Amino acid sequence: MTASQIRSLFAVASRPEVVSLAGGMPTIASLPLDTIGEQIATLIRDDGQTALQYGSGQGDPRLREQITEVMRTVGIAGHPDDVVVTVGSQQALDLVTRIFVDPGDTVLVEAPSYVGALSTFRSYQADVHHVEMDDHGLVPEALRAAIAALQSTGTQPKFLYTIPSYHNPAGVTQTEQRRRQILEVAQRSDVLVIEDDPYGLLGFDGEVPRAIRADTEDGVIYLGSFSKTFAPGLRVGWALAPHGVREKLVLAAEASVLCPPSMNQLVVSRYLEQNDWMAQVKVFRDLYRERRDAMLEALSDHLADDTRWTVPEGGFYVWLTLPEGLDSQAMLPRAVTDRVAYVPGTAFFADGFGSRAMRLSYCYPTPERIREGVRRLAAVVGAELDLVRTFGPGHPSLRAGYGLPTPDLT
Amino acid sequence: MPDLGRVVVLAGGLSHERDVSLRSGGRVAEELREQGVDVEVHDADAGFVASAALDPPDVVLPLLHGEQGEDGSLRTVLDLLGLPYVGSGPRAARTAFDKPIANGVVAAAGISVPSSLVLPHAAFRDLGAATLLDGVLARLGLPLVVQPARGGSALGASIVSDAGDLPSAMVACFAYGEDAMLQAYAAGTEVAVSVVDTADGPVALPPVEIVPDAPFYDYQARYTAGATEFFVPARLDDEGLAAVAETAVTAHAALGLRDLSRSDMIVGPGGTITWLEANVAPGMTETSLFPLAVTGADLRLGEVLRDLLATARNR
Numbered sequence: 030m031t032a033s034q035i036r037s038l039f040a041v042a043s044r045p046e047v048v049s050l051a052g053g054m055p056t057i058a059s060l061p062l063d064t065i066g067e068q069i070a071t072l073i074r075d076d077g078q079t080a081l082q083y084g085s086g087q088g089d090p091r092l093r094e095q096i097t098e099v100m101r102t103v104g105i106a107g108h109p110d111d112v113v114v115t116v117g118s119q120q121a122l123d124l125v126t127r128i129f130v131d132p133g134d135t136v137l138v139e140a141p142s143y144v145g146a147l148s149t150f151r152s153y154q155a156d157v158h159h160v161e162m163d164d165h166g167l168v169p170e171a172l173r174a175a176i177a178a179l180q181s182t183g184t185q186p187k188f189l190y191t192i193p194s195y196h197n198p199a200g201v202t203q204t205e206q207r208r209r210q211i212l213e214v215a216q217r218s219d220v221l222v223i224e225d226d227p228y229g230l231l232g233f234d235g236e237v238p239r240a241i242r243a244d245t246e247d248g249v250i251y252l253g254s255f256s257k258t259f260a261p262g263l264r265v266g267w268a269l270a271p272h273g274v275r276e277k278l279v280l281a282a283e284a285s286v287l288c289p290p291s292m293n294q295l296v297v298s299r300y301l302e303q304n305d306w307m308a309q310v311k312v313f314r315d316l317y318r319e320r321r322d323a324m325l326e327a328l329s330d331h332l333a334d335d336t337r338w339t340v341p342e343g344g345f346y347v348w349l350t351l352p353e354g355l356d357s358q359a360m361l362p363r364a365v366t367d368r369v370a371y372v373p374g375t376a377f378f379a380d381g382f383g384s385r386a387m388r389l390s391y392c393y394p395t396p397e398r399i400r401e402g403v404r405r406l407a408a409v410v411g412a413e414l415d416l417v418r419t420f421g422p423g424h425p426s427l428r429a430g431y432g433l434p435t436p437d438l439t
Numbered sequence: 440m441p442d443l444g445r446v447v448v449l450a451g452g453l454s455h456e457r458d459v460s461l462r463s464g465g466r467v468a469e470e471l472r473e474q475g476v477d478v479e480v481h482d483a484d485a486g487f488v489a490s491a492a493l494d495p496p497d498v499v500l501p502l503l504h505g506e507q508g509e510d511g512s513l514r515t516v517l518d519l520l521g522l523p524y525v526g527s528g529p530r531a532a533r534t535a536f537d538k539p540i541a542n543g544v545v546a547a548a549g550i551s552v553p554s555s556l557v558l559p560h561a562a563f564r565d566l567g568a569a570t571l572l573d574g575v576l577a578r579l580g581l582p583l584v585v586q587p588a589r590g591g592s593a594l595g596a597s598i599v600s601d602a603g604d605l606p607s608a609m610v611a612c613f614a615y616g617e618d619a620m621l622q623a624y625a626a627g628t629e630v631a632v633s634v635v636d637t638a639d640g641p642v643a644l645p646p647v648e649i650v651p652d653a654p655f656y657d658y659q660a661r662y663t664a665g666a667t668e669f670f671v672p673a674r675l676d677d678e679g680l681a682a683v684a685e686t687a688v689t690a691h692a693a694l695g696l697r698d699l700s701r702s703d704m705i706v707g708p709g710g711t712i713t714w715l716e717a718n719v720a721p722g723m724t725e726t727s728l729f730p731l732a733v734t735g736a737d738l739r740l741g742e743v744l745r746d747l748l749a750t751a752r753n754r
Contacts, residue, residue, distance in 0.1 A: 037455060038455060040458035040461065041453055041458075046484075359614055360614060362595065363615075366615075368453075413614070415560075416560060420563070
């Protein structure tokens with residue numbers, strides 16, 4: 030199946046008749062929209078001359094200070110001068126890749142990895158190497174082996190891209206010990222770490238995992254975002270980078286967009302200043318926990334033992350592995366016919382792997398819809414198993430690879 | 440210029456061809472607006488039915504592809520609502536949409552169609568896939584075409600040249616529907632002929648020859664600009680052009696189609712014509728065949744559709 034065919038299936042997935050377990054859209058309905066509306070009106074009235082004007086290429090100074098306060102929650106003591114505000118953390122990833130990667134350079138990512146990062150790496154013609162994960166995230170020993178194997182052929186990876194907390198798409202979280210080991214392996218091999226942390230504050234037991242960057246000032250670029258803790262439509266994210274890199278990031282950002290949108294930065298800044306933003310994060314946590322529970326319960330109720338899935342302790346996603354012989358991508362048309370959608374696992378690999386897996390998201394549909402979606406999914410899996418029993422396993426479809434992100438997929 | 444009143448173009452739907460339909464709808468609305476027609480584009484959902492019951496449009500142009508749009512069900516709904524629309528009625532749409540039935544009807548009209556078999560998944564499951572597939576290979580030979588018995592845009596379709604690939608082609612096909620149509624592969628030049636009803640009866644537009652970059656005119660080749668080369672008219676001699684035009688008009692009449700249709704066929708080495716399928720809601724995207732044929736006839740898509748809307752409104 031080709032990327033365009035999959036895009037066409039997702040055109041149906043956006044219809045309300047379909048339960049979409051595919052998208053990664055936060056539920057922003059619980060935001061205090063009236064209050065935010067008034068705050069924005071006041072912002073324009075009192076500070077419109079700043080909000081509607083060009084701003085600093087590095088980002089609004091006050092917001093950068095506030096970002097350092099936000100980062101304190103994950104254990105990072107950063108300086109506002111080292112923060113670069115970007116158009117979502119996706120732009121930070123793009124700028125970092127632009128700075129570090131020449132065509133043919135190698136980057137290390139988890140197996141699976143975030144589809145939007147894979148597409149950025151592909152656009153800079155990076156050679157993407159996946160490294161094994163387990164239920165506690167990236168496996169340090171596998172990382173060490175992968176780096177050693179590459180170095181033995183004269184290849185020095187440009188960086189490791191990792192999502193330590195509540196991984197997209199795998200749903201797993203690195204333990205503290207893992208984080209230390211991963212950092213140690215990376216530093217010993219002189220491999221820069223790109224730590225992407227959009228979900229860190231969304232742990233369901235209220236615990237906030239300590240960032241890898243919290244234990245070092247060098248060798249890690251930390252990417253953060255307001256997309257999941259506040260509002261994705263504002264496209265405000267940031268990078269916290271060591272001095273030398275930070276200057277290059279600012280130059281690259283200026284060449285790209287001159288400056289991040291002043292208006293959106295000030296909206297975020299006022300929101301953080303004038304609201305109990307952490308209380309709102311707690312609202313999000315409760316909401317997503319309820320939905321996670323609904324999904325896990327429905328999966329247990331409807332899917333057989335030979336289907337496995339991860340149990341996320343935060344974030345948006347469950348990673349599900351189908352019984353032997355099934356191909357999630359080949360199954361997608363049947364799912365869409367039955368009015369349920371997911372993202373096939375192959376989207377999260379640069380090398381065609383992942384055909385037995387799929388990403389299910391519980392962040393947007395209501396618990397009731399999630400239960401209905403999983404019920405439909407189970408019927409689809411049952412019918413597909415029936416088909417595979419008829420014709421025998423091992424008929425992988427043509428791979429679309431990772432050429433298929435749409436905004437709804439991230 | 441005829442006054443068409445308020446025209447609704449229906450696009451979208453819930454079939455796998457939703458995306459194509461939305462693109463067709465957008466393109467057609469633009470072309471009709473250039474002709475001064477008052478057009479709205481609507482999704483074919485419960486909201487449309489409710490609003491059409493309260494405030495009926497004067498005429499509807501359904502551009503839904505795939506099931507619902509082409510299997511006759513939407514047309515039945517439009518009939519129920521008493522809304523005039525462009526295109527075939529429910530019964531003819533249903534006949535054309537079901538490839539095996541359409542093949543039978545067209546063959547009965549004296550047109551050559553590929554030899555084929557239709558089997559549901561249940562037959563393979565209950566009677567043994569290996570034996571049945573061996574039988575299929577013995578009957579049809581290789582290469583053969585596997586495709587869902589209903590559906591369009593070549594979704595779920597594959598050409599199988601190696602017997603070992605047949606099971607995976609079956610799995611891909613059954614993901615789109617319960618019945619598979621297995622067909623002998625007809626080699627030759629692929630030609631699409633659009634037919635439009637006029638006051639003088641059905642008329643074929645210039646045949647379009649399709650030369651995909653890929654070995655197969657699949658979904659990607661159909662809807663990716665530049666992925667396929669088209670020749671309008673097809674590179675056939677006058678006799679060949681007349682023959683494919685006549686085939687399309689005959690199929691249009693035999694299937695009882697109305698207003699517009701597109702027949703796809705293969706012209707073999709000796710000029711033999713093998714008819715493959717008809718579309719009652721041909722694609723209208725920027726890479727689609729019907730608009731290419733209209734341009735090849737020195738007509739404008741907006742004008743052709745405006746005239747069909749006028750006919751439908753006065754029906």
